Amino acid sequence: DAGITQSPRYKITETGRQVTLMCHQTWSHSYMFWYRQDLGHGLRLIYYSAAADITDKGEVPDGYVVSRSKTENFPLTLESATRSQTSVYFCASSPGVRSNEQFFGPGTRLTVL
Amino acid sequence: QKEVEQDPGPLSVPEGAIVSLNCTYSNSAFQYFMWYRQYSRKGPELLMYTYSSGNKEDGRFTAQVDKSSKYISLFIRDSQPSDSATYLCAMSTNAGKSTFGDGTTLTVKP
Numbered sequence: 665d666a667g668i669t670q671s672p673r674y675k676i677t678e679t680g681r682q683v684t685l686m687c688h689q690t691w692s693h694s695y696m697f698w699y700r701q702d703l704g705h706g707l708r709l710i711y712y713s714a715a716a717d718i719t720d721k722g723e724v725p726d727g728y729v730v731s732r733s734k735t736e737n738f739p740l741t742l743e744s745a746t747r748s749q750t751s752v753y754f755c756a757s758s759p760g761v762r763s764n765e766q767f768f769g770p771g772t773r774l775t776v777l
Numbered sequence: 778q779k780e781v782e783q784d785p786g787p788l789s790v791p792e793g794a795i796v797s798l799n800c801t802y803s804n805s806a807f808q809y810f811m812w813y814r815q816y817s818r819k820g821p822e823l824l825m826y827t828y829s830s831g832n833k834e835d836g837r838f839t840a841q842v843d844k845s846s847k848y849i850s851l852f853i854r855d856s857q858p859s860d861s862a863t864y865l866c867a868m869s870t871n872a873g874k875s876t877f878g879d880g881t882t883l884t885v886k887p
Contacts, residue, residue, distance in 0.1 A: 768820030
């Protein structure tokens with residue numbers, strides 16, 4: 665399917681477990697982003713990537729790890745999940761050249777018990 | 778203080794009303810100004826995109842940027858129940874990433 669997809673769409677896990685959220689885009693966009701969205705905080709940037717093998721921290725990176733070995737994939741890993749990481753996670757991509765428009769995925773709703 | 782401040786809402790208006798959504802910012806390096814619309818349980822989608830100062834119109838929607846005042850607005854004319862959503866302003870320099878406001882939730886009542 666063309667566009668940007670996220671998996672899983674819903675995930676329930678326990679404190680201390682490792683969780684990986686997947687993001688895949690078919691446009692070959694240079695930039696990819698991970699956000700979390702919580703009531704009262706809007707969209708907060710976790711990590712972003714300007715190209716394959718280039719990643720940088722956003723506003724709230726602690727407890728998260730990212731990698732980008734291929735342009736189209738940008739997985740987000742919670743190394744040891746905590747209850748405070750219960751949130752909705754959005755992945756986005758952007759061409760980044762002459763346009764800063766971001767295209768968002770449908771989101772992953774993560775609950776940490 | 779946040780770089781981008783958005784009127785918090787929520788906002789409730791009758792169908793047909795004119796809606797004004799507003800954001801202020803502190804970073805004078807911002808050049809790109811965007812409005813995203815987010816329906817409940819969906820990802821945000823771009824609604825309007827403006828480069829530098831001025832107005833941009835698209836159907837019932839008008840985006841306005843005043844860089845001298847560091848203030849942007851989105852106007853919705855003849856609002857419809859289908860416009861009920863959360864509206865997020867976003868701004869960026871030329872670095873690829875954007876800074877988002879916290880969003881304003883709008884409800885348009887029939």
